[in-house]
Amino acid sequence: MAKRLETRNGGEDAPGRRHLLDAGMRLFAERGFAGVGLREIAAEAGVSLGLVRTHFGSKDGLRDAIDEYVLGEIKRLYATVLEHSGAGALTKAVEDALDWIPRDRVVLMYARMALMEKTPGSQALFDQLLAIMRQFIETNAKRGLLQPDVDREWAAIYLLFDFIGPAIIEPFAKPAFGKSMYSKPMISARNAFMVRAFTRGFLKG
């Protein structure tokens, strides 16, 4: 009789909980938080509606849990980038994406959608992404790889644009380009242009 309210969360590895989190992440990524109902998520996860309440307390609780998971994954996935520096690190990061993006595509697309809907979780995600970019710029600066008199804050912001850009336009890529932003030919062409643009620009002064 109501001895534990709110999220119980005792066992985080219950199969139903994991299925709900995965299904919610996928569906929210596709149609947004308000665009998907709990019944559809439960059906997709192969569990009953009531289980959402058991594990997450409410729909917002489910989102919070997904936000937390995705934030952790983003940190993990970009950790390797921060250990390197220079334009080579960027190409390496983009090429690494070829490995993990097929597997973690849902995480990436959820992060993309989260950036649209302003919530505490999405603000935290944004702050994390910006921190990653700032750290990359600082690492490069310490190693003397930054050109002199560069506005480091805006360099970080532009880096952020270029990293979230492909994710943002990914849903429109197939009609517009005939292939995914994360397909092999797109990745390599992007790599070539990125290195060039970051080190030399592309317009004449």
Add this chain to the structure above:
Amino acid sequence: MAKRLETRNGGEDAPGRRHLLDAGMRLFAERGFAGVGLREIAAEAGVSLGLVRTHFGSKDGLRDAIDEYVLGEIKRLYATVLEHSGAGALTKAVEDALDWIPRDRVVLMYARMALMEKTPGSQALFDQLLAIMRQFIETNAKRGLLQPDVDREWAAIYLLFDFIGPAIIEPFAKPAFGKSMYSKPMISARNAFMVRAFTRGFLKG
């Protein structure tokens, strides 16, 4: 007696219609299509619920009308950019934004949200934005302002990233930077960095 179904749309300048379109645009931009109900939109517009059906036929019809309006505004707002070329044109475009963004902020924020929800209207918006960027690159190329051996397609894509980037992160800007992406200090700092990065890059080769 049901002689005309669907959207009637005879008079596009009925005051109620305009109010509904404005209110829908603003609310959809803030919370997404599924996140807002017709009753709230009608209340915000100061008209009755049924008027949506009279003018737009359905909620989807309302979105279609908003999409069309926003697409036209985007075309109009970026028309001036296309007449110029070089890095100077970009700074001019960004500075022009200082004029029209306060006034057309809702249009911009709706376009931002539209890029999240994949619909025919949002695909058309994306195609339009990409076309604008491609045309800018081609204009620059014809005038000899492009560096040699530049991948023009990816130059256009990166230009697109840098133009939608500020809109995407605008909702997180105040907590993260203390000011809007479209405030005067941000615009001028961005201008300085953009010209530099586009003509010389910011990393050492």
Add this chain to the structure above:
DNA sequence: GCCCCGCATATACACTCGTATAGCACAATG
């Protein structure tokens, strides 16, 4: 003067939403 039609309102309907409650099977623990 009548009629029709464009603009607008009010109200009802069927459905879906998130949430709440009651209960079941089963493993671990005393």
Add this chain to the structure above:
DNA sequence: CATTGTGCTATACGAGTGTATATGCGGGGC
């Protein structure tokens, strides 16, 4: 063996959804 608690299901409730229908008012053309 009885008890406890966890993971889970089934079902009900009230509020809110988009859509449909019926109606009112006011101006221009026959």
